Amino acid sequence: MEKMNKAFEKVKMMVGMEVEDEEQQAAALDNENSFAFMDDFNRNCTLTTKQSMLVFLKPIKFGITFTLGNLLSLGSTAFLIGPKRQVSMMLDPVRIYATAIYIASMIIALFCALYVHNKLLTLLAIILEFGALVWYSLSYIPFARSTVSKIMVSCFDTEF
Incomplete structure (x- = not known):
């Protein structure tokens, strides 16, 4: 998993995107994971008309x-x-x-x-x-x- 993250960082640098440091990535990942479950849950529990x-x-x-x-x-x-x-x-x-x-x-x-x-x-x-x-x-x-x-x-x- 770590190798894949480093590969994505290299690709981002090649195309000119900003690369976040590890602390910012970890904080963003924690926030994303906590909301991702509820977002998936809400998306799967909604009914169409x-x-x-x-x-x-x-x-x-x-x-x-x-x-x-x-x-x-x-x-x-x-x-x-x-x-x-x-x-x-x-x-x-x-x-x-x-x-x-x-x-x-x-x-x-x-x-x-x-x-x-x-x-x-x-x-x-x-x-x-x-x-x-x-x-x-x-x-x-x-x-x-x-x-x-x-x-x-x-x-x-x-x-x-």
Whole structure:
């Protein structure tokens, strides 16, 4: 690496560019490396308008990938804690209804996307699946569902 840097310095001197001393190069390299990671991260994490609107432009394609992603996430947690423990936690009386609604919403989303091929129904199934995913996820956080329920009731309460 050092030989390559010296070669670049020689090329810069040949074409008439200024060559920085080693301390300036090291400081510039440290600053460049610290910002390079975040620049690469931001560049790779941005979506184009078409990509961000995929759910509305192609809801069938998004519905399939979203549902398969949810199935993979369930499988990954089963891999981490074991399938027997995963099933027992999913069938716990506290979250059995949330689990049933979540699994049913995934089946409905796949049915609408793969069999019915209706964009509007698939979009509604995706919304249902997302809501079921949130409710199912909240079942693992103590007092989260009751807190969210109280907040929603207070937000949509029409009595003055």
